[in-house]
Amino acid sequence: MxxxxxxxxxxxxxxxxxxxxxxxxxxxxxxxxxxxxxxxxxxxxxxxxxxxxxSQGWFDSSVSFGEPGFEERETIDNGLKTAAHSGFTAVAVNANTNPVLDSYADIAFLKSKAANHAVDLYPIGALTKNSDGTDLAELFDMRSAGAVAYYDYQHPIANPNLMKLALQYASNFGGLVCSFPQESKISGLGVMNENVTSTSLGLKGNPSLAEDLQIARDLFILEYTEGKLHIPTISTATSVELIRAAKQKKLDVTCSVAIHNLMFTDEHLKTFDTNFKVLPPLRTQNDMDALIDGLKDGTIDMVTSDHNPIDIEDKKIEFDYAKYGTIGLESAFGALNSVFTLKKTVELLIKGKERFNVESSSIxxxxxxxxxxxxxxxxxxxxxxxxxxxxxxxxxxxxxxxxxxxxxxxxxxxxxx
Missing domain, CATH: 2.30.40.10 (Urease, subunit C, domain 1)
Known part of the structure; x- marks a missing residue:
């Protein structure tokens, strides 16, 4: 060309x-x-x-496409074209497919499907087999096939010993372990942020405590194992404080925030629009302000669209039963650029590359x-x-x-x- x-x-x-x-x-x-x-x-x-x-090509550290298994939501081919039209030259793709991407062959399949595209695809392998939180998946084998990290997408690791083992094992080859920040026994059946708004709407709440507890636990385990941890899509003010303190201790931890958590609060759920049903949920204005401050001072390392296509059958239903997720690639730049300066926006869109071993070079x-x-x-x-x-x-x-x-x-x- x-x-x-x-x-x-x-x-x-x-x-x-x-x-x-x-x-x-x-x-x-x-x-x-x-x-x-x-x-x-x-x-x-x-x-x-x-x-x-x-600018240098942008990178998104948390994208879901669906293929294999959920092609009605999105295919790899159209997903990569969407990323290209949205300004991204590289995306890390989650393992929330059917079957879950938890083996060498699964990662190789994803890489082969993405061959010859303008956008580079970096697979994220499941942390546990079938993302069910019971046994570790084939981490080293998946790394050999091209996996850049390990993450049970939006599935918390309930067993702290399993998280300890994952961090210890992956540290043998520099593997990046991702842990979804939610304590499921606390979040329960909550479908939005637990607050006065959830009470007024009659919807079950998912308190910020659920996120804060899980992050505190994982940071204690990280300090013990001296591993390498990434916490995706944090959403609370306390989470920012916890990670800031961990970085002051020189722990090897990074985190991201979903762009929609920088633009919307739980107040937007008053219309019961299921497109606003995401995980972690939209929080309060105070949380949003803390997240923005965390990005400005470097506590939060990167942003993600957390792009998650969901078909209409799973969104145009009662709020309680609708699936979590919003697409975000197409709106990512315009949204970020509405909140930050152009310099900061571009910085945030390329900042995650090093953590996920994505090649980067100046112009x-x-x-x-x-x-x-x-x-x-x-x-x-x-x-x-x-x-x-x-x-x-x-x-x-x-x-x-x-x-x-x-x-x-x-x-x-x-x-x-």
């Missing part, structure tokens, strides 16, 4: 051209020249877009072209027309967002909206 990107403002603090508006010549997938103005004698395809900005001559293309100033109302996913369960529909994604350049391919 040969292409000339015209008048692009580079957003990459590690690049010599940071904040400069330049032309970028890409030949055979590699950046061959960056300059104020580049001629095009070979008549390469030119990209000229309004207020074009480029410089000689580097492989791995770029996200966008206009940070375009404000629009998010609607179904902006959704590329097969499932349409977005809580962002009708929300004003700031920032339009143009596409990506990655793996010697150009994907434009």
């Amino acid at each position: 040969n292409v000339l990107v015209k008048s692009a403002t580079i957003v990459d603090p590690k690049s010599d051209f940071h904040n400069q508006t330049v032309d970028i010549l890409i030949e055979k997938g590699t950046i061959s020249k960056i300059s104020k103005r580049i001629q095009n004698p070979k008549n390469y395809k030119e990209i000229k877009l309004d207020n074009l900005h480029v 410089s001559v000689g580097s492989g072209a791995n770029l996200s293309l966008f206009n940070p100033n375009d404000t629009y109302m998010f609607s179904k027309q902006n959704i590329y996913s097969r499932s349409k369960n977005s809580m962002f529909e009708g929300k004003e967002l700031k920032g339009k994604v143009y596409g990506i350049v990655a793996n010697n391919q150009l994907i434009l909206n």
